Amino acid sequence: MLSSPNTDLAARWNTLRGEKPALRIRDAAATLGVSEAELVALGVGQTATPLTTDWRGILNDMPEVGRVMCLTRNEHCVHERHGRFEGVDVKAPHGIVLGPDIDLRLFLGSWKHGFAVREPLKQGERLSLQFFDGAGDAVHKIYATDETDRPAFDALIVRYTAATLPDMKIGRRAPDAVDRPDSEIDVAGLRTAWLGMKDTHEFFGMLGKFKVGRVQALRLVGEDLARELPARALRAAFEAASADSTPVMVFVGSHGCIQIHTGPVKRLVDTQGWFNVLDPDFNLHLRDAGVARVFSVRKPTEDGIVTSIEAFDAHNRNILLMFGARKPGKPELEEWRAIVANVEKQAAS
Template sequence: MRERDLADKLGISEAQLLAAHCGAGVTAVNPHPDAVMGAAMRLGEVMALTRNEDCVIEKVGTYANYHAGPHASMVLNDAIDLRMFPAHWQYGFMVEKETDAGTRRSLQVFDAAGDAVHKIFLREGADLAVWEQVKQEMRLPEQVQTLSVGKREPDEAPRSARDKVDILRQEWERMTDTHQFLRLTSKLKMNRLGAYRVAGAPFVRALAPSAFDDMLQKVQAQGLEIMVFVGNRGCIEIHSGPVHTLKAMGPWQNVLDPGFNLHLRLDRIAEVWAVDKPTRRGPAVSVEAFNKDGGLILQVFGVGKEGRDCRPAWGKLVEGLDGLAEEVTA
């Protein structure tokens, strides 16, 4: 059984489960992104994993080009591309677990509720001397086997302000960068999904929940390059590139490509929106999936890099996705 599932069954958090094994294959370490990324950049080729309740993204590569910041940090890299929010990096562990395939080594970070923020798994052929050195450098003085964790924060329900829709639409039209959007919604006392529910055309279009899987199938068939954003409160991990292999298993839709895996619970998708935000480089069109509680599961954009601009084809694909017959009410 996976640690996350076992922890749920025991009624504890995953971080508490790991802490209980401190001294027996688990070492508590400094969880700050500066320390974790400093270590990650020395570990060679690894697998980076970020998840939320409904989706998991895994990327193989090396950590490099780390930019620290008090409120937000980044790793800007072709293979491993991360946005990190240090306030949520509360517990860290280096884990050595015996499996049928040998010892699996990982560096794992958790938030205040003990939920996973980001995990880094060593690959075959890793330099174990570096691993041991990093473990000694990052090790906390006290290796306690019990943790007092906080309550898990629920997903924020959609927040709309119908009396401010005109301002929302006017300011939306003036945007020059997608990052301005959350500042705009915060100023208007709305959040992402709440704003989508009231903005209307030409800014957003409500899609059928099935449209997300349909989009993935079309991206694969057309060989389009996309940007996939999957995250939680503490970390967002990004894939930029094509999707080659889709494999549905039960409620999961899976991308199983060399260097890139995605595992998405299709049955947890309650709302899907096609969103058009203006930027200096042209429209940023996304398809975004939300769960029943209003939590963002993942976002997909078209890649718009020089020499690899898939945005026109991506825009046409999104236009062809099935819309909802009835308008979503705020």
């Protein structure tokens, strides 16, 4: 009797797990040539429970489960933050979570599949909610911790369990947009619009207006506004912030979520090609080899100049954004400006 595609995939995954038991599911999916969502779906009935697509309901009910760990990642960076869901405001296709610890920007139009996942451990299990886009890539995960109200978490899962198995049609991701030639960009107009910004949120609209790629704009606008730095400059900024306890904001995005840490970064650790922040409530894992370009960027706002360090991969996809901690209506921290200025000075020497 011929095996089904799912049976074949399950057998190949079991073989791979036997060969590489420490391999993470995202890397296993890449090795097997499938999506992470397809591997999770193999566990339906055992380790995975399909959820309804009522993302608004699930997110609005998250405050009742207490402290959790939220995880958002892209190909080269993983962002993990502990805290409670507070300030949840979801109006599909967008949503925000604005708590002091869990701070998210949600793009729910990209959310297509959701599962509750129970991963067996030597002692107990690891419980999470995992959400995936149409290409089967994880957009956001929410993990129970020792401080989570487990009965409330279990009740939430029961409430949003899907009545039927999900349709796991996995589509191909659209190719990245190709930048127009530099010669076709109105650089003078771009620079004028950049200098006229009143809020950092105007930035993406400006890129669209001038039909210019993000890294392309950083290259063209002028070094007073955006300056390319060596890849090591990103690490230097983290090290300086750690050394003098300057609070920062660290943004990491997937195709359906941007997750933000605001606060200090203390314990910095290198492990086998990864640069890590390993603090009690915030962990960051950055793949060194993935960082191809780094820029210091200055954007005018009504509160003064806002400065960032921005990292991109070899395909000009954003990996991470780093700012000084700030609130609307407040000027940027002088300590953060000094860090960026010193990083630029080191790069020039």
